[in-house]
Amino acid sequence: MPLKDQLQQDVVKHMKDGDRVALQTVRNVLGEIETREKSGKSPVTLDDAQLTSLLQKEAAKRRETAAIYSEAGEQDRADRELAEAMVIEAYLPKALSREEVEAIVENVIAGLKEAGLEPSMRQMGQVMKPVTAEVAGRFDGKTVSEIVRAKLA
Known part of the structure; x- marks a missing residue:
């Protein structure tokens, strides 16, 4: 199943489960995908490799933001960013050692x-x-x- 389809199906799953963090994170990621696909002169459809790259960047952004929040003493906000990063990383292929x-x-x-x-x-x-x-x-x-x-x- 294509990654984008999996994300769209998981929106419904997270709604039914009542998992607000995962629901909001997946919706934000889908929004970012839509923005990337519609930006530029003509609309494009991102393939799974491009989506994986985008997800990696989104997870990295959240980890960096969490580090900034931790340094500023905002641990609850840092924890939320880390939780979002973990949701995103669940869609990434298994990392190599x-x-x-x-x-x-x-x-x-x-x-x-x-x-x-x-x-x-x-x-x-x-x-x-x-x-x-x-x-x-x-x-x-x-x-x-x-x-x-x-x-x-």
Whole structure:
């Protein structure tokens, strides 16, 4: 089932369950999706990969906002933001562990070596492209970059 359809079905489920936080969060996310689809010169339909990226950004925004609230001493508001982030993260694919990402990076580097290339920092892009495609939203991109740098150094 497409991710957008799942979100729309869950609005009804959260209404029936009386889960106000989840209901409001899913509605906000659907609103953001609608805004993205209708913005621009012509309307578009976001695919699941684009929706996953959007959900990651929304969850990250809420975690950052929660940190700001915590620093300001507004713990109840921080808790609400974290609860919303958890609702959003439930729709994201299972995250990879650091060890799994390191194994993916090593496999890509080994594949390049078999193809006759000796990857170095100059060829970081040749390593990053297939790794990023395989990881695709299941691990932090900045950390992936750090792992690739460490393996190529």
